[in-house]
Amino acid sequence: MAGVREAITQAHQGEWARVVAALARRFGDLDIAEEAAAEAFATAVERWPVDGVPPNPGAWLTTTAGRKAIDRIRRENKRDDKQREAQRLYEDVPPEPPGAIDDDRLRLIFTCCHPALAMEARVALTLRMVGGLTVPEIARAFLVGEAAMGQRITRAKSKIEAARVPYRVPSEADLPARVSGVLAALFLVFNEGYLATGPGTDPVRPGLTAEAIRLARLLRALLPWDGEVAGLLALMLLTEARRTARVSASGELVPLGEQDRGAWDSALIAEGHRLVRERLAAGVAPGRYQILAAINAVHTSARDVRDTDWSQVVALYDQLVRLDPSPIVALNRAIAVAELDGPEVALAAIGRLDDALAGYHAYHATRAELLRRLGRGQEARTAYDKAIELAGNTAEIVYLTRRRG
Structure with a gap:
């Protein structure tokens, strides 16, 4: 070896x-x-x-x-092909003037996020037709099987055709009803770039993160009063600021606590913190993306991982759980709880998530780390094996394999 x-x-x-x-x-x-x-x-x-x-x-x-x-060039070409396919879905109606949105891709995202479709169908269709993500990548984002996701996208296309949903450029009055779907789509596109899920892709896909940030900036200019738009942009900026420190020269994922914080992008961090402070000063109850941005602001404010205010992170996750009581939010909260109250408390908390997250590699990786910290080596190795089996990101697999060893 x-x-x-x-x-x-x-x-x-x-x-x-x-x-x-x-x-x-x-x-x-x-x-x-x-x-x-x-x-x-x-x-x-x-x-x-x-x-x-x-x-x-x-x-x-x-x-x-x-x-x-x-492979990368082909994927980028396919994204453009999918955008043209999305436009063909609506080709019975001639395109209208740009209206409220000047950018072609952002306009198409708003068009795909039509209220006639269920929210998950809107987001999935947008990711496929505009974001250029593959069906397996979208399925992993939603934690569902590939076949089920393929059927969901097909049904969304069929509904557009059967109901003759027109290709109508959204007016300014249409935007508030569609913005939640647009934000969800941009968030998932960014996530796929931040930590790619497929075994045949680069560990980090900066082209996707850059495009998601570009569109979020346009959305912010379009809807400056929307706190969740500002929150999502802040979240992306604070996450993107850490990108160059996330994968080592040997191709191994570097977790947040081990990253070289001197390599983080200080300009992006400053911009992200400014947006978070702006939302706090607004005095309005924050939404999901604003809370996630605030959590990232706490992490990026600490010069060393030992300086992290874990009590504030847990308090923010408590707010988030009330808005979004999803298993993934509960898992991320437990990771913070482990730093505040110890791994035993956190392990008990994630024990309730086994059924919901049995197919999610990060659940098994978190469980493995907690078991390792508790000295339960054989159980930890078994959990690492499961995490490695389910993980698709090459850098993450290298990291998990080393931790298991």
Whole structure:
């Protein structure tokens, strides 16, 4: 095993620049080249310890990185195809002037979030047709099976066609009734970029996070009075500020408590904090996204993880649970409770979530960490095994595998 780690380290030192340069020449895009190379090295970290070091590590890395780059380009092209498909759903009615929304993609998101569709159908259709996410990615976002999600999207398309829902550019009066679906769609697009769920994608997809932030800024300009719009933008900015510190050079996920806080983007943090303070000063009861932004503001205010005000984080989660009593919110609250009251209290809290989150890798990863802290090694290893089995993100798998060991 030590020899494999040494081989990966030597390959990284000797081949990184060459692989990036070769891909940049081939595809004419340095960002794609660097991201594909990083994915190839992450795959090496995952596979070489199992399969053995290939006879020609440099050639293996170049070939693997080339495939990753092609996959990324294809995904980006598919997103544009899906946007055209969404427009064709409504092609019986000629397009109208831009109206209240100038941006084509944001206008199409508002159009897909039609009140005639159920909320989950609106969001799923938008993610597929405009966000460019695959059905498996959308299914994982909703914690449902791929077949069920595929049927949901198909039914939404059929309802549009059967009811002849017109492709009508939303007027200013239409926006408040549709904005909650738009926010949910942007939030899930951002999440897929922040921590990709598919095994065949980059661990982090900055193109998706950047597009979600761009659209959230436009939405903020369009609806400056909406507190949840400001909250979502603040949440995205405070999360994006940590992106460069989230995956190590070897392709392993770096959890919040271990990140180099000096590498965080101070400008994005300052902007996010400013939006959070603005909402607090408004004196209006906060919504879901505003509370999530406030939680992230607490984390990004601490210069060291030991300085984190966990009592404030738990208090904010208590507010959030009242608004959104979902199992995932309860799980995230338990992680904060573990820091405040200890792992035993947190483990008891998440024990009630087993049925709801049995297929969610983060539940098993959280349970494994709590069991490890309590010294229950065999149970922790079993929980790590389940988390690794369910996880799709390559950087997360590498991290969980190391923790299990």
